Amino acid sequence: MATDNALTQTLLIVIAAIVFLPVLMMAVAMPIMGLWGGGHMWNGTGVSWMWALLSIVPLLLILGVGYLLYRGVRGSETNRPDPALEALRAAYARGDLTDEEFETRRERLTRE
The missing domain is CATH 1.10.1200 (Non-ribosomal Peptide Synthetase Peptidyl Carrier Protein; Chain A)
Incomplete structure (x- = not known):
């Protein structure tokens, strides 16, 4: 039974890494890519809400995946008799x- 829990935890960590790393790269790269611009979204009044959107959405995704990973690993430990x-x-x-x-x-x- 302990082997099943270890395997489940390992799989959860691998899946989370596969999902988490690209989302993390997007969270870092999207605001930087906006600095290259000169397009209509980055000129004038659209700048402030676009920066907020580009920063908050990936952050929420990262926090959500982290919370699910935490619950998955923590839940398998607390359900032991x-x-x-x-x-x-x-x-x-x-x-x-x-x-x-x-x-x-x-x-x-x-x-x-």
Whole structure:
């Protein structure tokens, strides 16, 4: 099971890098390319809103991909069952514990 989680995390990181790097390059290159211009968008009143658009949209894309990557990697770590509870369940299944002992220990473990 640990191998599956490691493989999933590795795949998520590779996919995020494939998506993230081109978006990062666009975020850096688009405002610089605007300086080459002389076209109608870069003269006069259009400059301020175009710079904002060219800066904010890639930034939002980068933040979105980063958040999804964080949730994907972090989510696989938080969904793991508690090893103490698993050992308790295994002991109960083997018959080493009575019903009362199992319930008492389970309550102690889940309180903490």
